[in-house]
Amino acid sequence: MSLNRDAWVAIALLLIAGGLMVASFDIREPDYGQLSPAAWPRVILGAILAMGVIYLIQSLRSGADEPAPDGPKGARAFVAHWRNVLWVFALFLGYLLALPYIGMLIGAMAFVFLLLTALGGIGRTPIHLALALVSVGGMWALFTYALGVLLPTGSLTGI
């Protein structure tokens, strides 16, 4: 029997909730306080487990997923379908990882420019560059000078 997407989600949910329920027994029990710190999370996890079982039963009763429409399949088709989302994930992750080294001003400018180029194509590079410089530069100046927020500087760039 092939499981539908919702059934897989329900199983994953039950496994995660089950794992967290087990982890809840590692929460330290202090000698004071009326309600144990683990009690409320366990109530929620109990509810998630109960609803997860109902969700799984619902999913199993609804039958298999409808067949995907004709078209390319496999890893290449998957990447093509989710191309933009994957770009956003990858560039955002890169931005966060690079932040301690290049700082927020340069990091955010690079992130916006690269994301614009990845999503909009290289044909509009001057517009993308100008947009990245002006939008991030403006926001950085606003937060730094008008709101007095010290935005992160990079260990390599110093700004």
Place this chain on the structure above:
Amino acid sequence: MVWDNLALALAEIATLETLLFMIIGTSAGLLAGSIPGFTIAMAVVLTLPFTFAMPPAQGLATMISVLVGGLSGGLMAGILTGIPGTPSSVATTFDGFPMARKGEPGFALGLGVWSSFCGGMISAVLLVLFAPQLAQIGLEFQPWDFFMLVIFALTVTASLAGENLIKGLIAGAIGLLARTVGEDEAVGVGRFDFGSDYLLTGFNFIAVLIGLFAFSQLLSDVRDPVKARQSLSHQGDVRIRIEHGRAIRELLKRWVVVIRSALIGMFTGILPGAGGSIANILAYDQAKKASKEPESFGEGNPEGIIAPETSNNAVEGGSLTPLMALGIPGDVTAAVLLGALLIHDIVPGPTFIAEQPVLAYSIFVAFFAANFIMLGLQSGMLRVFVLVTRIRMYMLAAVILAFATIGVFSLNNSTDDLWTLFWFGLLGFFMRQLGFPLAPMILGVVLGNVAELNLSRALAIDTDITLFVTRPWAMFFFIIAVFSAAFPYFQAQREKGKAWTRFYAPAMLACAALPLVLMGGAVRPVLAGVALLAAGWLTWRALSPRPA
């Protein structure tokens, strides 16, 4: 006393700086509302970081301006291009766009602008009248009642937010669970930290909200490479003059529609989880049913613009009412406002209006003022709001994502919050793709601490857990929660023509009468009697033979 507070609140809001921020906020809201795919909640949540450095009244006034602007911004794009800027203005396009195409765009816009203004003003008046009354009732609530009120809010939101109740409830529970990560507020014990300092500090809930809303929404908006590169709209004649005089005369002539739609909006706003997206359709439907010429709806009937635009602006007065009176937000945007209050160490609840009268009245005054600002800006900046719909979504998404990171960092000057933004953005995106509604999760995140705190207080007072269903108010919320949880099943069964569904409403009324009787006093037993009479009448109607 009221007038003193009002005068002090006016002094807080009527400063040049605050009014300037309100004008900027309303403009930003109108722009956000004009852009399809850019939700009002996203605009309000992104405004939050700007308000940290402001005094509470000024910060809240700015956010309320964004909210009021956002509620009205959708009508411009909807009427001129046929693409609703927000889900709250979907029904406006049904008659607004045909009227504009018939050569009366100025009249259609006039009706929309003035209906929005009337809806906002009526709900502002009702907010001022009802919030203090509701707060008086809220003073009766004990921890058991507050806990059940949170459960009720989550259940109603889950039942209204999506097609699948179970998915809604799971989303709400995930929101509650997310809030338990980190140090327990009562005794300071770490939970689910797995030895990580990042998890031990817990997730900053504003970063969670921005991740869930802004990040995941933008990912969904740019998912399709072709649509991401297209302008949102190529259409829209921007050389139009709004016909104010004619629109005002039309509204005065159709004042019943205005009042009815405002009340629908207000009531929908009070219900947790039901917002402008439901109110505008409901009000449109009611206007059509009550009209002497229902066949003209969809072809440019003025009431088809008045009803949805009045109701969607009245929603916010409704959703602010339980927030200000009980500390329970009526919708996601009110939940973000609650977040703004909490950042300033102000915890709304039944004593909020009594203990912070100037701030409470500042919110009332800001709500009124924002509607006037919205009216002026909509009339003067029409061209800008239509031009903004020509922006390409990928450009908007990239810039907003960068802005979100700067804003989220400024919450605590911590890069940990950026990771929270990222993880919850991913989680929100996957949940959207898998059909889980995010509204219950947002409410779960916002109300998680309220629920746990009240559960803890209740058990500290008395370990008897039956009090959660036997105290009158707790019982009332429990009954309504059970019936609202069963509502999607009831709807499905009613469509199949099942006979038992005719007894659903009488059963709910009869059950709700019991806690009302137990509350005692003079009015509530009378209300219980009315509920029982209504239940009896509905049962009699259900049992009466139906005409063939």
